[in-house]
Amino acid sequence: MTTATETIPSTPVSRRPAGTFLRLLKFTAARLFSLFVTVVIGVFLTILIANMGGYVDTIRRAEIREGIMVRVNSTNILDNLSAEDRLKRIEDMARLEEKRLGLDQPFMVRTVKYMSNALTLNLGRAQKMSSDSGSRTVRLIILERLAPTLILFGASNILLFAGSILIALNLSRNYGSFLDRVIVGLAPTSSAPGWFYGLFLIVLFAGVLRLLPFGGMVDAPPPPNRFDYFLSLLKHLVLPTVAIALSTLFLSTYNWRTFFLIFSSEDYVEMAKAKGLTSRDIERRYILRPTLPTIITNFALILIFLWTGAPILETVFNWPGLGRALFQAVGLFDIPVIVGSTVIFAYMLAITVFILDFVFALVDPRVKVGSGENRQ
Amino acid sequence: MIAFRNSMRDLGRYPSAVAGIVLIVVFIVVSIYAMVAVPYSEAIRLWRADEGVWYKNPISAPPAWTNLFRDQKLPESMAFDSRDESVPKTVMDIGKGLQETVITYTFDYSFDSFPKEMALYFKSAYSQKQPYVSALWITPDGREIRVMDASAGSSSTYYFSQDSKLERRLGGIKPAEGLFLPPESDSHVAQRGEYQLRLTILTFEPDSAIDAEFVLYGQVHGWAGTDHLRRDLSVALLWGMPVALAFGLLAALGTTALTMIISAVGTWFGGWLDELIQRFTEINLVLPFLPILIMVGTFYSRSIWVILGVTILLSIFSGQIKAYRAIFLQVKETPYIEAARSYGASQWRIIFRYLIPRIIPVLIPQLVTIIPTFVFLEASLAVLGLGDPVLPTWGKVIDDARVNGALFQGQYYWVLEPSVLLMLTGLAFAMLGFSLDRIFNPRLRGL
Numbered sequence: 025m026t027t028a029t030e031t032i033p034s035t036p037v038s039r040r041p042a043g044t045f046l047r048l049l050k051f052t053a054a055r056l057f058s059l060f061v062t063v064v065i066g067v068f069l070t071i072l073i074a075n076m077g078g079y080v081d082t083i084r085r086a087e088i089r090e091g092i093m094v095r096v097n098s099t100n101i102l103d104n105l106s107a108e109d110r111l112k113r114i115e116d117m118a119r120l121e122e123k124r125l126g127l128d129q130p131f132m133v134r135t136v137k138y139m140s141n142a143l144t145l146n147l148g149r150a151q152k153m154s155s156d157s158g159s160r161t162v163r164l165i166i167l168e169r170l171a172p173t174l175i176l177f178g179a180s181n182i183l184l185f186a187g188s189i190l191i192a193l194n195l196s197r198n199y200g201s202f203l204d205r206v207i208v209g210l211a212p213t214s215s216a217p218g219w220f221y222g223l224f225l226i227v228l229f230a231g232v233l234r235l236l237p238f239g240g241m242v243d244a245p246p247p248p249n250r251f252d253y254f255l256s257l258l259k260h261l262v263l264p265t266v267a268i269a270l271s272t273l274f275l276s277t278y279n280w281r282t283f284f285l286i287f288s289s290e291d292y293v294e295m296a297k298a299k300g301l302t303s304r305d306i307e308r309r310y311i312l313r314p315t316l317p318t319i320i321t322n323f324a325l326i327l328i329f330l331w332t333g334a335p336i337l338e339t340v341f342n343w344p345g346l347g348r349a350l351f352q353a354v355g356l357f358d359i360p361v362i363v364g365s366t367v368i369f370a371y372m373l374a375i376t377v378f379i380l381d382f383v384f385a386l387v388d389p390r391v392k393v394g395s396g397e398n399r400q
Numbered sequence: 401m402i403a404f405r406n407s408m409r410d411l412g413r414y415p416s417a418v419a420g421i422v423l424i425v426v427f428i429v430v431s432i433y434a435m436v437a438v439p440y441s442e443a444i445r446l447w448r449a450d451e452g453v454w455y456k457n458p459i460s461a462p463p464a465w466t467n468l469f470r471d472q473k474l475p476e477s478m479a480f481d482s483r484d485e486s487v488p489k490t491v492m493d494i495g496k497g498l499q500e501t502v503i504t505y506t507f508d509y510s511f512d513s514f515p516k517e518m519a520l521y522f523k524s525a526y527s528q529k530q531p532y533v534s535a536l537w538i539t540p541d542g543r544e545i546r547v548m549d550a551s552a553g554s555s556s557t558y559y560f561s562q563d564s565k566l567e568r569r570l571g572g573i574k575p576a577e578g579l580f581l582p583p584e585s586d587s588h589v590a591q592r593g594e595y596q597l598r599l600t601i602l603t604f605e606p607d608s609a610i611d612a613e614f615v616l617y618g619q620v621h622g623w624a625g626t627d628h629l630r631r632d633l634s635v636a637l638l639w640g641m642p643v644a645l646a647f648g649l650l651a652a653l654g655t656t657a658l659t660m661i662i663s664a665v666g667t668w669f670g671g672w673l674d675e676l677i678q679r680f681t682e683i684n685l686v687l688p689f690l691p692i693l694i695m696v697g698t699f700y701s702r703s704i705w706v707i708l709g710v711t712i713l714l715s716i717f718s719g720q721i722k723a724y725r726a727i728f729l730q731v732k733e734t735p736y737i738e739a740a741r742s743y744g745a746s747q748w749r750i751i752f753r754y755l756i757p758r759i760i761p762v763l764i765p766q767l768v769t770i771i772p773t774f775v776f777l778e779a780s781l782a783v784l785g786l787g788d789p790v791l792p793t794w795g796k797v798i799d800d801a802r803v804n805g806a807l808f809q810g811q812y813y814w815v816l817e818p819s820v821l822l823m824l825t826g827l828a829f830a831m832l833g834f835s836l837d838r839i840f841n842p843r844l845r846g847l
Binding site for chain 2: 025058059062065066069070073075188203209210212213214215216217219220224226227238248325328331333334335336339340350351355356357362363365366369371373374376377
């Protein structure tokens with residue numbers, strides 16, 4: 025068992041034998057490949073759901089016809105044709121365009137094509153929504169909204185992970201104390217999602233006390249100064265972060281504290297105590313180290329659950345992120361944006377799973393040493 | 401059976417479990433009451449808020465019990481109909497086919513604040529000439545204020561607040577306030593006592609008849625308050641209970657049972673089936689659950705049953721399958737399975753009679769603990785505007801409140817009532833589930 029938990033990520037090559045690094049690399053590559061396949065299948069299923077009623081196709085056909093109508097009306101090439109001939113001509117042009125775009129192909133072929141477009145977020149133009157910079161390209165709309173979402177969930181997840189581990193360690197040290205019993209008692213409150221606590225927080229801190237803003241990401245108008253902008257962002261971050269924390273913190277601390285307690289009753293911990301190691305060393309080497317894989321798996325599930333809740337949390341807090349874009353797209357029935365947001369959520373889930381897998385590989389000796397199964 | 405009784409006894413030792421059970425029983429009783437008291441079709445009709453269903457309710461009024469915390473008591477709504485026996489109505493023939501109808505509404509006003517609005521709803525029958533109404537307002541100290549002089553059509557409404565003549569007569573004060581203010585006083589507190597509104601109606605045809613309903617719109621209403629469409633929130637709060645319970649229980653049961661069976665079958669047969677299930681679980685992990693539900697809700701159907709089905713489908717291949725698989729893999733190797741095999745039990749018999757029952761103790765706490773997740777999921781979808789189009793649910797009330805700015809306007813009751821109910825439901829199942837987990841999971845015992 026190694027103790028150098030914190031040195032591995034920074035310099036894996038110099039400190040570790042080459043074999044371990046290679047194995048890690050191989051593991052990562054295999055994981056990346058399998059995740060990519062997973063995402064492709066996931067997006068395919070998503071598209072299938074979105075297109076099952078032929079919605080996407082109907083809309084694209086309508087778009088083609090509309091475009092041709094506009095083109096025909098803006099010039100006077102066809103003016104001397106009779107109305108019937110004109111309609112026939114427009115119909116022909118539309119059919120040609122459909123053929124060009126492959127809309128005359130069988131359903132499955134089309135779906136696969138659409139999937140590859142969706143995978144590259146090449147979804148064309150939004151029907152009603154536009155980005156803040158005025159563009160109507162779906163990719164731009166989505167990329168613009170990505171940053172706020174990453175800020176919100178990045179900040180809250182890091183806080184959540186660090187906070188939970190620290191509190192859980194503290195509780196396992198003071199097992200049975202008042203605080204311990206309070207946290208155990210509060211664990212069931214984590215059955216409510218973040219947006220739900222968000223409502224109460226908004227009522228209390230924004231509505232009654234008027235301390236914090238109701239929602240949004242920065243003040244309106246945004247402060248010109250960088251520092252002020254950052255402060256304003258922090259101010260707006262408080263409530264959503266607290267809401268996320270409230271919905272998960274108690275449960276995760278409760279779970280992790282229990283893991284720590286279970287592992288601290290192992291024989292080798294008793295042995296270490298008998299050897300006279302300091303409690304700090306025991307905690308780091310013999311309790312934290314073996315529980316990390318379990319904790320990371322647990323955290324992965326929490327993360328995935330949190331991602332899933334993004335649309336609604338961002339809606340409640342008016343946070344201009346991806347989730348809210350999805351919500352707005354639903355309201356406007358803007359199908360390309362809905363499909364695009366769903367796809368990017370799939371990407372983010374996959375990236376989350378990958379990062380956690382990677383960290384898992386770093387802390388799980390079975391992967392590093394190469395024994396046992398690589399998957400899971 | 402004995403084991404079951406023992407675990408029940410153990411449950412009694414956890415106060416949170418007892419509290420959870422009590423709450424759940426209360427919810428079930430309330431659900432049954434709601435379904436009996438307000439039948440399904442009636443609930444839907446009420447919630448659709450057609451014209452003429454809720455017109456007697458004030459808009460966005462907090463519940464009446466909030467008066468307990470107020471110094472100035474806010475008025476409750478009152479309605480008097482001349483078709484009722486309790487409202488005196490006399491019809492007198494004064495010759496030449498003319499009739500004089502006198503309707504007197506008498507009511508006791510014991511509040512400090514003023515009504516939001518007052519209105520008279522007329523229903524009259526005539527062939528040529530509309531009846532003519534003059535109304536007199538009589539305050540507790542005997543002042544008589546002329547209120548209305550106008551003809552009333554077959555179905556017409558007189559709003560006190562829209563009568564600018566009356567407002568001028570009251571010295572520029574809004575009628576709903578001016579009619580209740582004590583004379584020659586600077587205070588802005590309504591005069592308590594017995595008020596009277598006397599309508600004297602002349603009808604000009606022998607078979608002409610008229611009835612009038614007087615509605616005083618209060619500032620508080622019922623035990624639950626009203627929303628922006630005058631709907632009584634008690635309908636949604638009551639009916640939200642069975643909907644939430646049904647959705648939570650069915651989704652949790654369906655998901656857990658299917659996950660368990662699939663996991664057992666996969667583990668037992670192993671090979672490509674097991675591998676397929678494993679890969680499927682991984683794909684499901686990157687499928688964005690809520691966005692897909694949103695897509696289904698937008699493109700296909702918002703019916704709660706469709707959403708329930710999709711929810712179950714998407715939740716079957718969850719991370720839980722791996723946890724069950726680990727247990728099944730252990731159980732598969734135990735001697736009693738070997739014994740079952742040797743006496744010639746069929747594959748399915750082994751799966752359903754020997755494999756699955758072993759996992760039930762792990763399963764029950766899990767089942768109870770995930771119920772709140774689904775209850776909240778239903779609310780989440782409603783808050784996103786994808787709630788069932790016809791059913792009154794808690795989530796829809798929260799959504800209405802949010803969309804109509806209840807939080808900004810201080811109508812906290814509107815958000816808090818359904819939220820507290822959701823919270824209680826979630827807590828009840830979570831508390832019970834946590835206690836069950838400790839009982840069935842010996843490693844957690846005492847931790």
